[in-house]
Amino acid sequence: MRYIVTAQSGLNIRTGPGTNYDKTGGYSYGAVVAVEATRNGWGQTDRGWVSMDYLRPVEAADEGLVTDTGLRIIQDILPSGAKNRPGGSNPDTYITIHETGNFAKGADAAAHAAYLRGSSAQAAPVSWHYTVDDHSIYQHLPDDERAYHAGDGGSGPGNASSIGIEICVDAGGNFEQAKANAAALVRLLMARHGIQLDHVVQHNRWTGKDCPKTIRATAGAWEAFLALCGGQGSQGSDPELEAAVDALAGAEIINSPARWKALDYTANTVRLLLIKMGKYVQGD
Ligand SMILES: [Zn+2]
Structure with a gap:
């Protein structure tokens, strides 16, 4: 499910579901994030855990207000x-x-x-x-x-x-x-x-x-x-990567394909991806 960050000063991303876990980054005010699982008021995204207190669900009124890169x-x-x-x-x-x-x-x-x-x-x-x-x-x-x-x-x-x-x-x-x-x-x-x-x-x-x-x-x-x-990245296009990302997004193994195509991810994101792919291969 997709949510919008409501914290004016941004929202911390942590390694686990609680303020006792380390910060690994943050989402900006207005960013759209996909929450894959929730636990005790915390949500897991492809970059880590965030407090659900500073998220609100994407509503119909938000449609048309989000860029193809996920910025609201x-x-x-x-x-x-x-x-x-x-x-x-x-x-x-x-x-x-x-x-x-x-x-x-x-x-x-x-x-x-x-x-x-x-x-x-x-x-x-x-x-x-x-x-x-x-x-x-x-x-x-x-x-x-x-x-x-x-x-x-x-x-x-x-x-x-x-x-x-x-x-x-x-x-x-x-x-x-x-x-x-x-x-x-x-x-x-x-x-x-x-x-x-x-x-x-x-x-x-x-x-x-x-x-x-x-x-x-x-x-x-x-x-x-x-x-x-016109939709061309400044890094030059990488059709092999983009095809792989599209295939993984189609199989619902990853969210936020634009971020993967832009090489914008942390070690923890890759860790979560490996866990998901392992489960996928095992047929879970
Ligand atoms: Zn001017």
Whole structure:
């Protein structure tokens, strides 16, 4: 069964069902996890044990809010009437990619969500639809409304016909992971609105601004980002591994196939997999 992490500060993963067991990692707020077994209020996932107190079941209302990499979009919609929520229709013809340009430590997606609710963002006014960092995605405005992110006026094509995504560049954050999370969001939005890859554009396209700055400053980085949006991993594809993962997922030996394909697992995950495969071979 699938659950969503409700602990704002994240959820510890432990080697056993209790706080006396060692921590081996954590899940981010909003992450979707598959629980395979439960014991005394603890749930076992493919990475270890977590407290069920900080999980809630995935509901129908969550459908469409989870990326193909298992990250849930946290809804933090600005109140109607906010000066930086102009309303007006948006046909979602384009997706515009920005970088926050805020290199301060802690300037993550949650911090930008708080910024958009504050007086300076409303006074500017400035707004966009989504902020993505290395562990979360926040949505600030409905896709079908306009926003003030492209700098091309209230009815310019950037503000009035595109969905604005800000990628965080905060110090200490993993920018490669943030871009991968943004690409997963782009894939979801492309599918939802029928947007083609050639309509995923830089902020630069609308006004000539040097944004997304880091990506623009790095040779090949934009092309690599678009390749990620098209579903190609930056590590290069590994069809042999992917076929094996798909076969194991089909036999219900593993959950979270995307994580296995991304080589994102711990020694304990492999241990659990070996136990499962042993039982499978024995016919249990
Ligand atoms: Zn920008």
